[in-house]
Amino acid sequence: MLRLLLQKVLLLLLLLPILNAGAFYYALTFAPGDTIYIRGQPVERPAPPPFLPLYRTYVQRVLRGDFGEIQNFPVTQRIAQPLKNSLVLLVAALAVATVLGPLLGLISISPQTNRMRPAAQVLLTAGSAVPGFFLGSLLIAFVLYTARQAWFPGRGPLIPVQGFGLDSHLILPVLTLAVRPTVYVAHMTASLLENELQQGYMQVARSKGLRWRRLVWHHAFPNVISPLITIVGQSLRLMISGLILVEALFDWPGIGRLLTLVVTNPDVRAQGSSFRGYFLEPELLAMITVVLGILLLLADLLAAVLAYVADPRLRRTTHTNT
Amino acid sequence: MKLAKQNYPLYLGSVLSLMLVALAIAGPHLAPRDPVQVMETLTLNGVSYGPPPFRAVPPFFVATYPLGVDLIGRDVLSRLLWAVRPTLILCIVIVLVRVAVGTLFGLIAGWVGGATARVIEGLRSLCIAIPMLAFAIAGILWLRRVENVGAFVIALTLTGWCDTAALIKNQTQTVRHMPYIESARAIGLRPTAVLWRHVLPQFGPVLPVLVAFELTAVTLLVAELGYLGYFVGGGFVYQDPFVNVYVLTGAYPELGQMLSQVFAQLYRTPWVPIFAGMIVVLQLTAFALLGEGLRHRLDVTRPRAARRWRRWSPDRTFYS
Numbered sequence: 001m002l003r004l005l006l007q008k009v010l011l012l013l014l015l016l017p018i019l020n021a022g023a024f025y026y027a028l029t030f031a032p033g034d035t036i037y038i039r040g041q042p043v044e045r046p047a048p049p050p051f052l053p054l055y056r057t058y059v060q061r062v063l064r065g066d067f068g069e070i071q072n073f074p075v076t077q078r079i080a081q082p083l084k085n086s087l088v089l090l091v092a093a094l095a096v097a098t099v100l101g102p103l104l105g106l107i108s109i110s111p112q113t114n115r116m117r118p119a120a121q122v123l124l125t126a127g128s129a130v131p132g133f134f135l136g137s138l139l140i141a142f143v144l145y146t147a148r149q150a151w152f153p154g155r156g157p158l159i160p161v162q163g164f165g166l167d168s169h170l171i172l173p174v175l176t177l178a179v180r181p182t183v184y185v186a187h188m189t190a191s192l193l194e195n196e197l198q199q200g201y202m203q204v205a206r207s208k209g210l211r212w213r214r215l216v217w218h219h220a221f222p223n224v225i226s227p228l229i230t231i232v233g234q235s236l237r238l239m240i241s242g243l244i245l246v247e248a249l250f251d252w253p254g255i256g257r258l259l260t261l262v263v264t265n266p267d268v269r270a271q272g273s274s275f276r277g278y279f280l281e282p283e284l285l286a287m288i289t290v291v292l293g294i295l296l297l298l299a300d301l302l303a304a305v306l307a308y309v310a311d312p313r314l315r316r317t318t319h320t321n322t
Numbered sequence: 323m324k325l326a327k328q329n330y331p332l333y334l335g336s337v338l339s340l341m342l343v344a345l346a347i348a349g350p351h352l353a354p355r356d357p358v359q360v361m362e363t364l365t366l367n368g369v370s371y372g373p374p375p376f377r378a379v380p381p382f383f384v385a386t387y388p389l390g391v392d393l394i395g396r397d398v399l400s401r402l403l404w405a406v407r408p409t410l411i412l413c414i415v416i417v418l419v420r421v422a423v424g425t426l427f428g429l430i431a432g433w434v435g436g437a438t439a440r441v442i443e444g445l446r447s448l449c450i451a452i453p454m455l456a457f458a459i460a461g462i463l464w465l466r467r468v469e470n471v472g473a474f475v476i477a478l479t480l481t482g483w484c485d486t487a488a489l490i491k492n493q494t495q496t497v498r499h500m501p502y503i504e505s506a507r508a509i510g511l512r513p514t515a516v517l518w519r520h521v522l523p524q525f526g527p528v529l530p531v532l533v534a535f536e537l538t539a540v541t542l543l544v545a546e547l548g549y550l551g552y553f554v555g556g557g558f559v560y561q562d563p564f565v566n567v568y569v570l571t572g573a574y575p576e577l578g579q580m581l582s583q584v585f586a587q588l589y590r591t592p593w594v595p596i597f598a599g600m601i602v603v604l605q606l607t608a609f610a611l612l613g614e615g616l617r618h619r620l621d622v623t624r625p626r627a628a629r630r631w632r633r634w635s636p637d638r639t640f641y642s
Contacts, residue, residue, distance in 0.1 A: 011447050019451060030464060125331075125614075128538070129607035131545050134599040137584050141592055191617075241453040245546055249584075259456055260550075263463065293451040300450060 068283030086254035105189025127183030181235035226311030233303025332615025338608030424486025432494025534613030548578020
């Protein structure tokens, strides 16, 4: 257990400088491919600054604790608030996926709920086939349509469609973010439980006359919980990747939106504001990449540790080859 | 536990996938109009419809434009029929490259083991540590110099080979210690020959499922990228010579392009992303069902209903 933890932490510490350097290099040497014409004149592009000297000074500053400044604000301060906003979304979506996912999976295979099974299976298939942003756009369009047609006169849009807020502003973004991971977890729970419920010991337990609830929760579920934790960790990574899209769609000031602002050319930015201040700032991009990398690898680490803790079978055999 | 008698996901999934492939092949021939031709102004009941700044023709309104027109007045039905082909080809190419690269890395990691496997695991962790969408955006922006489709393929493959590699590595490790591999080496087969003849065919059952699920993931990524504004095919600015109207839009019909600029299209032509999204949902459903059905079919540990044995199976003739 300690060895697994140590391995993963070492990997984390090894990868972070690579991510940092890669993002710094990208920000410094990126040049848009096509020639951009503004009002008919091609835009003159300056030569990219040399990477190594700049990176060396950056690393020296980081080792002294100064992560750089952007527009007279320290980078850490600039990232802190969006990070918190994103974490709100992630925690809410994770709660939804962890609670609803296994429930939906259980419903879709349990013989107690035979009448619900076709509906649950259709829901699972539909849920894994609908892209999150499509569902989000449909919901936004629907809410705006009800407001425009004044179905509820005098009230305007029922649910706020965009913007940040810790109240009902949370509904649509969390829904959009959580749909695919929930359905993924439900699929995996269904297949794992199905596999588990056909084992020999389940047949013995059933012939003993135990009730369904005890069969599932006391006998089958503990064997399933360890792969399930790994799967919830994977779905957390899916969610972090989906943050970019959800924040762009719902104008949620989070770290995904910050990343989009830094990486996309403000001249041809498709969605989002025309704010040009952060485009390709090296320190900001490096910091964001490192933070996202930490989040993702921590999710991986946490899932591995929790799976190890939850399943005694994993503690018997030690990790031999990665 | 009641077992499903028929493998509905497999049937439904393969029917839908075949429909999509047929649409990709025959779509452009079925399109009633040219997908890049801007419509002429027409007047109905005193209201003028046409390219901006006129109003847009809504769907199911006029017989000649069954699904309405898009942002600058091109027929949506023709664009949809034309658009399935490039998107499908792009997705298939990306999946093939991903699976190939992942298989290669997985084979190397599983077969050689030791330090090489650790290096590949480290690379895999690096790929896990970068959100796929962010990397795809960065990669596409970086590689736009090269070529559009190539940029897409490279950007989506560079971090996408992880899952395939993990699966193939596990399988290779299981197979490596089998006696027949040892005897193959003992009679003098070179490692590459052993891999090609004995190890690779073992991945046969697992590969269709993998490809189906990868198709789902890649279609989703391509749709998301299209939504954010990165799609194959150029863009241009449509200008009306008489009125001051400038609209940035895509030229070549592609599903990602039709899904993009949702908010720009929301008040003028909201049905375009909805129709394009429905085709994407169809594609995703087809591939997801196919993957699910194949997984059911090829999983040997599931209890099956008794099947009729073939009359000339070897053990029956032996004992008859």
